Amino acid sequence: MKRLFPILSVLTALLLGYALYLALVVAPTDALQGDVYRIIYYHVPSAWTGMLLFLINFVASVIYLIRRSQKADILALVCAEVGVVFCTVVLVTGPLWARPVWGIWWAPGDIRLTSTLVLWLIYVSYLVLRRFSNSAQTQMLAAALAVFGALDVPLVYFSIWFFRTQHPQPVIGGGGSMDPRMLHVLLISWMAFLCFGFLVCWSRFRLELLRREVEEAHALESLAGAEEISPKASVPLSRSTK
Amino acid sequence: MNGIKFLFAAYIATWLIHGFYLATLVRRFSRLREQLRELGKK
Numbered sequence: 001m002k003r004l005f006p007i008l009s010v011l012t013a014l015l016l017g018y019a020l021y022l023a024l025v026v027a028p029t030d031a032l033q034g035d036v037y038r039i040i041y042y043h044v045p046s047a048w049t050g051m052l053l054f055l056i057n058f059v060a061s062v063i064y065l066i067r068r069s070q071k072a073d074i075l076a077l078v079c080a081e082v083g084v085v086f087c088t089v090v091l092v093t094g095p096l097w098a099r100p101v102w103g104i105w106w107a108p109g110d111i112r113l114t115s116t117l118v119l120w121l122i123y124v125s126y127l128v129l130r131r132f133s134n135s136a137q138t139q140m141l142a143a144a145l146a147v148f149g150a151l152d153v154p155l156v157y158f159s160i161w162f163f164r165t166q167h168p169q170p171v172i173g174g175g176g177s178m179d180p181r182m183l184h185v186l187l188i189s190w191m192a193f194l195c196f197g198f199l200v201c202w203s204r205f206r207l208e209l210l211r212r213e214v215e216e217a218h219a220l221e222s223l224a225g226a227e228e229i230s231p232k233a234s235v236p237l238s239r240s241t242k
Numbered sequence: 243m244n245g246i247k248f249l250f251a252a253y254i255a256t257w258l259i260h261g262f263y264l265a266t267l268v269r270r271f272s273r274l275r276e277q278l279r280e281l282g283k284k
Contacts, residue, residue: 035246035249038249039252042252042256085259085260089256092259093255096248096251096252100248101245200260200264200267203271204267210271210274210275217278221281
């Protein structure tokens with residue numbers, strides 16, 4: 001396990017490098033947009049990876065609500081956090097692509113753009129709740145929020161199928177068409193970002209396990225300290241009442 | 243259409259965001275390891 005992580009990290013770095021080479025050098029230039037369309041190779045894979053992570057967050061939250069599994073809770077937290085990072089990339093690269101192509105940074109009222117921003121806000125709220133709430137119910141409330149928040153994921157994905165938007169139509173499915181060479185590069189790029197996302201989630205999962213371990217050790221330490229100060233406190237109730 | 247500067251801005255922004263997040267993970271890891279070491283000493 002200890003060796004697997006560095007090996008996978010090197011392979012992912014190589015894959016990301018290869019994807020970058022394909023995106024900038026091998027993929028053909030778009031006839032209408034020119035080279036700026038190459039943003040698609042970072043924008044779309046980031047969006048797909050982010051949405052996949054939010055869906056995993058949804059499944060893990062449902063498992064937590066049913067079984068109260070701590071590992072499911074950690075997985076939900078990790079996927080939400082890394083998903084927000086990918087969603088941030090989408091919200092930053094989107095306007096950078098829109099400006100030269102549409103002439104505007106943002107199309108107010110556009111359902112795809114707005115629902116993506118709402119999705120990001122929902123998961124940022126989820127993380128804020130988890131970070132700053134000390135209630136014993138935090139995990140349950142966060143899981144419930146995640147279940148409702150996940151409803152926005154299909155809305156984001158299918159909005160361009162069912163509504164007229166400024167955002168382009170889907171490149172895969174939904175009647176969209178793409179040059180096979182561009183599609184090949186897009187899929188390799190997605191694979192690279194998926195591997196990268198998996199590694200980041202893995203690191204974050206280990207970090208969360210370590211954090212809970214430290215928290216537990218602190219709690220045990222303060223409990224031991226309290227017993228040293230007041231030895232009577234450790235006397236079982238049945239004996240102390242006699 | 244000359245959008246090269248936007249293309250590079252998007253790619254750089256992507257790696258800046260990921261780099262910033264990875265840096266926060268590294269910082270959190272080192273803080274926790276330090277705390278564990280202190281707990282071990284006690």
